Amino acid sequence: MVVGSRRRGDVGTDDQTGRAKERASSGQGSGRDDIISAVAEASATSRTASRELGTGWAPAEGRDDALARSAFSRIETITWDQTFTRTLDELVGLQYSFSYSSPAVLGTRQAAFDELLRRELTEFSPNGIFENTVPIQAVIATRP
DSSP states (O other): OEEEEEEOSGGGOOOTTSOOOOEEEOSSOOOOSOTTHHHHHHHHHHHHHHHHTTOOOOOSSOHHHHHHHSSOOEEEEEEEEEEEEEEHHHHHHHHHTSGGGSHHHHGGGHHHHHHHHHHHHHHHOTTSEEEEEEEEEEEEEEOO
């Protein structure tokens, strides 16, 4: 049984446990480890608003603990790196897909968020191309 596959640390965010950070560069050899410090900066307010609205959620126990207690207690994890290349518009659109920075959460602040995000990202990569490498993880859980 394949339990799931997951992209951790996508677009400058941590997974829910904060364990994985993306490794990134703008494709211009800038050397920054996190291309989306701009996203983090621009979305800090919306994340706080999301938590205040109660839209954040974290599981009571970890995936491996839950599987270890289940009938599918033999766990195999496969991890590899995947590189993603996105344009400015794709990256902004992706940011809007996250619950903490969705248009619904941003509300009347969406235009200001969009302007700040685009300005910060353009400053980071003037050519509008962003490349990031993230660890991908597939978890396969089977009966012993």
